[in-house]
Amino acid sequence: MPRKKKKIFILDTNVILHDSSCIHNFQENDIILPMPVLEELDHFKRGNQVINHNAREFVRTVDTMLGKTVFSTGYPLGEGKGTLKIVLIREMHPEIKKTFREDLMDHRILSIARTCQEEQPSALIILVTKDVNLRVKAKALGIRAEDYTTDQVKSVDHLYSGKDILENFDDEQISALYKVPFSLPDSVLPDSASRIPNKYYILRNYNHSALARHDMNNSTLEKVDKDNCYGIVPRNAEQTFAMNALLNRDIPLCTISGTAGTGKTLLALASALQQSRFYRQIFLARPVVPLSNKDIGFLPGDVKSKLDPYMQPLWDNLKVIQNLYADNDEKSKKITAMITEEKLLISPLAYIRGRSLQKIYFIVDEAQNLTPHEVKTIITRAGEGTKLVFTGDIFQIDHPYLDSQSNGLTYLIEKMQGQPLYAHVNLEKGERSPLAELAANLL
Numbered sequence: 001m002p003r004k005k006k007k008i009f010i011l012d013t014n015v016i017l018h019d020s021s022c023i024h025n026f027q028e029n030d031i032i033l034p035m036p037v038l039e040e041l042d043h044f045k046r047g048n049q050v051i052n053h054n055a056r057e058f059v060r061t062v063d064t065m066l067g068k069t070v071f072s073t074g075y076p077l078g079e080g081k082g083t084l085k086i087v088l089i090r091e092m093h094p095e096i097k098k099t100f101r102e103d104l105m106d107h108r109i110l111s112i113a114r115t116c117q118e119e120q121p122s123a124l125i126i127l128v129t130k131d132v133n134l135r136v137k138a139k140a141l142g143i144r145a146e147d148y149t150t151d152q153v154k155s156v157d158h159l160y161s162g163k164d165i166l167e168n169f170d171d172e173q174i175s176a177l178y179k180v181p182f183s184l185p186d187s188v189l190p191d192s193a194s195r196i197p198n199k200y201y202i203l204r205n206y207n208h209s210a211l212a213r214h215d216m217n218n219s220t221l222e223k224v225d226k227d228n229c230y231g232i233v234p235r236n237a238e239q240t241f242a243m244n245a246l247l248n249r250d251i252p253l254c255t256i257s258g259t260a261g262t263g264k265t266l267l268a269l270a271s272a273l274q275q276s277r278f279y280r281q282i283f284l285a286r287p288v289v290p291l292s293n294k295d296i297g298f299l300p301g302d303v304k305s306k307l308d309p310y311m312q313p314l315w316d317n318l319k320v321i322q323n324l325y326a327d328n329d330e331k332s333k334k335i336t337a338m339i340t341e342e343k344l345l346i347s348p349l350a351y352i353r354g355r356s357l358q359k360i361y362f363i364v365d366e367a368q369n370l371t372p373h374e375v376k377t378i379i380t381r382a383g384e385g386t387k388l389v390f391t392g393d394i395f396q397i398d399h400p401y402l403d404s405q406s407n408g409l410t411y412l413i414e415k416m417q418g419q420p421l422y423a424h425v426n427l428e429k430g431e432r433s434p435l436a437e438l439a440a441n442l443l
Contacts, residue, residue, distance in 0.1 A: 005124040008032060010113050012129035013040040013105075014401050015148045018371050020054035020061065023077065023084060025150045030074060030082040032116065033062075035089045036108040049350055050374045087112050099141070106134050113143045130401035151372040152405045153414040156394060160417040162424035163200040163241055166193060174203055177210045182223040186214060189221070198251060198423035200224065200241040211237055213244060216420055230331060231324035232270035238427045239263055245423035246271035246389060249278060253379065255367070255413050256391045258427030261436060264391040265317045265365050272361040272389075273321065276338065279385070280359040284314050285349040286366045287374075314346045314365060349378075358383035367409040368392035369399045375408035 007029040015022050016037070023031055044055035062084070066075060074083030092103065093111040100107045109127070116125045127138050127145040138145035153159070166189070176184055189195060197216035202209060211224040224244045226234050234240040239262075245254045246268055256264045272282045318335070325332040338344035345352070349364065364370070364378065367390035375390070382388055392409045404410060416422040430437055 005122065006030070007124045007126060008116065008120065010034060010109065010116065010125065010127045011037060012109060012127065012131060012134065013037045013044075014130045015128055016041065016058045017044060017051040017054050018130055018148060018401060019151065019373055020057040022148065022150070023058075023062075024081070026082060028080060028082050031077070031084050032112070033084060033086045034109050034112045035086060036105045036112075038086070040105055050371065050377060053377075054373070087116070090115065095141070106131070106137070109134075110138060110141060110143065113138065114141065117143065130406075147406070149406070151411055153410050154405075156404045156410060159394070159410065159426075160196075160413055160424060161426040162198075163202070163238065163426070164193065165202045165204070166190065167204060169203045169205050171205065171208060174205065174208045174210045177203070177212060177221070177223040183215070183218075183220040184212070186216075186219050186221055189214075196418050197420040198245065198248075200244070200425065202237055211240055213241075227274075229267075229270040229274040230321050232266060232321060234267070235263075236429050238425060238429060239267060242267050242425040242427060243271055245425060247275060248423070249275070249387065251421060251423045252382065252387050253416065253419075253422045254387070254389045255409065255416070255422075255424045256389065256427065257394055257409065257413065257424070259393050259430065260396065261430035262427035264393075264427060265314065265363070266320060268363045268365075268389045268391055269314075269317050270321055272363060273335065273338075273344075275361065276343070278359075279361040279387070281342070281361070282338070282344045283352050283355075283360055283362045284318075284344070284346045285352045285362070285364055286311070286314065287349045287364075287369045311346055311348065318344075318346070356383065357381050357386045359385035361387050361389075363389045363391065366392050366398075367412075368394050368397050368407045369402065370408035371399075371402065372406075372408045372411040375412050379412075 008031075009026050009029055010032045011022065011034075019025075041055045041059060044052055045059070046052060069075060074085040076083050089108060090111070092108065093114045096107055096111040096114060113125055113127050125144065127135070127143055128148050129135055129145060130148055135145040135147070169188070173184060173188055186195060195214065195216070197214065199214045201212045201214070201221065203212055203221075204210070212221040213224050215222045224240060226240050227243050227247060229243060229247070234243050242256050242264075245251055246256070256268060258264050269284060276282060322332050322335050335344070362382075367375065369392070379388060390409055390412060394404050394407060394410045397403060397407055399407070413424055417424070
């Protein structure tokens with residue numbers, strides 16, 4: 001049997017910024033850290049974003065791990081692990097120099113990969129990067145390149161939707177949900193139904209139907225009613241399920257996914273306003289992902305002016321709710337007062353992340369633009385009495401190094417499925433104007 005080739009992984013900067021602990025995830029294989037990557041990390045050390053934290057954390061980890069060691073052949077990463085080697089910048093490989101006119105960091109990394117191939121022909125050299133363009137360049141040069149997949153879900157085709165339709169229920173069983181105690185024992189679920197905490201069901205037969213939530217603690221199916229939150233009434237079963245999860249204070253973590261126009265953010269905000277008396281503050285935040293991958297510095301004006309375009313959709317949702325009432329109505333006045341007193345705060349995620357999350361209703365919009373590590377960082381800061389809601393569309397990603405399988409929202413849904421403190425609903429039916437629906441379907 002032929003002997004397997006030794007694998008050597010070359011790390012790109014974006015992998016480290018995505019996961020500061022990445023060097024511990026390559027099993028027995030060796031890792032090369034190019035000096036250009038360390039140079040790039042130096043530019044990310046300052047700042048309050050998670051990528052800045054990851055840059056600092058990674059460099060500190062490597063420095064602590066190495067201690068006073070001076071090494072050139074590779075530093076052992078531990079039992080059952082490979083070695084870590086930092087490769088210095090050399091003269092640009094002639095082939096790379098001939099192929100690319102510009103002396104870019106990416107091209108220096110490619111040069112190191114090509115040199116490693118020639119120096120170690122018996123090993124399998126693999127460039128690991130989340131930059132799709134760099135992977136294409138590498139493959140065109142005959143260098144194997146892969147995405148960093150440690151925190152990716154295997155497939156989004158069968159991602160947990162949080163709901164199911166169960167047919168052929170008896171009239172008696174459905175009728176029982178409309179009578180005290182408005183529940184059924186979960187033994188009525190067919191064997192084929194997955195018994196997952198806080199999963200939602202449409203129970204129906206040819207004559208009747210009912211909506212229910214699986215309460216694992218009491219082994220029951222609890223009837224789900226259509227609630228009115230600050231004038232926002234669910235228009236379909238999925239929205240009814242979502243609002244039920246958003247209003248349930250026994251479920252401190254919720255995810256609501258769906259395409260644009262399904263009502264994710266509006267339902268979350270209305271539910272938060274409805275329950276404002278139970279929380280110290282309502283935080284509504286979203287990650288800032290600059291347009292066309294440009295930094296916000298290219299936008300004119302001060303910091304507030306630069307960030308307003310990113311926050312405007314959240315203000316628009318708030319206006320939809322406020323416009324349901326006259327200016328002199330108590331509910332409209334209350335919303336204005338909450339904004340003035342900062343009981344309701346709409347802000348970029350980076351500005352909120354460092355705050356104390358005690359008794360907060362915290363809505364994170366566009367969560368598909370977060371990395372798994374960023375999502376974990378937010379959730380682990382949740383204090384007593386806090387409810388966290390993540391909304392987003394896993395197929396509408398603006399982040400240059402994330403996709404439907406590697407983003408934080410997908411990762412959260414996959415990992416939290418089945419936990420009693422968690423509920424998820426995927427919204428499929430759009431509820432915008434007929435014109436918007438027509439454009440979405442045809443254009």
